[in-house]
Amino acid sequence: MDLSQNSCGMGMRPREAGMDGAPSPASPAGLSAYVVVSQLLGLTLLVTTGAWLGRYRGGVAWHSPLQFNVHPLCMVLGMVFLQGDALLVYRVFRHEAKRSTKVLHALLHGLALLIALVGIVAVFEFHQSKGIPDMYSLHSWCGMAAFVLYLLQWLLGCGFFLLPGASFSLRGRYKPQHVFFGLALFALSIAVCLLGITEMLLFNIRDSYSHFVSEGVLANTLGVLLVAFGLVVGYVLTRDDWKRPPLAEELALSMDFKTLTEGESPGGGSQ
Numbered sequence: 001m002d003l004s005q006n007s008c009g010m011g012m013r014p015r016e017a018g019m020d021g022a023p024s025p026a027s028p029a030g031l032s033a034y035v036v037v038s039q040l041l042g043l044t045l046l047v048t049t050g051a052w053l054g055r056y057r058g059g060v061a062w063h064s065p066l067q068f069n070v071h072p073l074c075m076v077l078g079m080v081f082l083q084g085d086a087l088l089v090y091r092v093f094r095h096e097a098k099r100s101t102k103v104l105h106a107l108l109h110g111l112a113l114l115i116a117l118v119g120i121v122a123v124f125e126f127h128q129s130k131g132i133p134d135m136y137s138l139h140s141w142c143g144m145a146a147f148v149l150y151l152l153q154w155l156l157g158c159g160f161f162l163l164p165g166a167s168f169s170l171r172g173r174y175k176p177q178h179v180f181f182g183l184a185l186f187a188l189s190i191a192v193c194l195l196g197i198t199e200m201l202l203f204n205i206r207d208s209y210s211h212f213v214s215e216g217v218l219a220n221t222l223g224v225l226l227v228a229f230g231l232v233v234g235y236v237l238t239r240d241d242w243k244r245p246p247l248a249e250e251l252a253l254s255m256d257f258k259t260l261t262e263g264e265s266p267g268g269g270s271q
Ligand code: HEM
Pocket: 071, 072, 075, 076, 079, 120, 123, 124, 127, 133, 134, 135, 136, 137, 138, 139, 140, 141, 142, 143, 144, 146, 147, 188, 189, 190, 192, 193, 194, 195, 196, 197, 199, 200, 203
């Protein structure tokens, strides 16, 4: 990855240089700046979550009254920060081989899923130990939907793009759905976190929230940071001229496929 050089990075431009000692290919300068900002925002939102839970909510521990706090920490880390970074890999590692980028994308989503699972188990166990009913709130309904659909998206992603069974054209037909629902799930995850933050503030500081107490301001700031992270990642992913240019060998493969099938190509190089 090269985040320092300037180039236009437009359209179907094949890779300019290999990894064999030749100068590394350039990334568009604007892309590099946006990626850096996204990572700064991501780290700030993790620190803000830690500061909120550590300073105002007593910290984090399993099998204790603090077990609930594992939930927001894991959900912000998994469903937002790691999910966001998994989405960015096709832009950041834009000149690496497609297969390695795909594996990294799948691994980061897998790690995000595992961490989110720990967060979900934490809140269910906590509710059970306190005798609190499950799944009564809008946050829990949308949260459960986001988690289950995220798991489904991951399984479908592995099935279509990683395992050898799916044909080239089947992958091409599934890809737009994968991209749309992936972006939608990322947006839903952030919305679910906002609902969770509001709910937690109303449980804990209902009487003082309207007096701008510092806990309320800090948690609201976390919400704004989550929105900002989502907007920056969303912008990077939807800029057409920042899309990953297919490598020369992927273009050749795509042309062979086009010739073989008389016109039907999934586009964007190998899937
Ligand atoms: C995408 C991220 C998130 C998902 C998928 C999610 C999912 C869930 C689910 C399924 C429950 C229901 C547990 C049960 O009924 O036993 C729940 C509860 C809860 N969550 Fe989250 N959550 C997320 C993020 C957050 C965040 C960031 C916070 C707070 C900062 C939060 C605060 C709460 C609270 C206070 C509850 C207990 C009340 C309730 O059941 O609504 N959640 N969450």
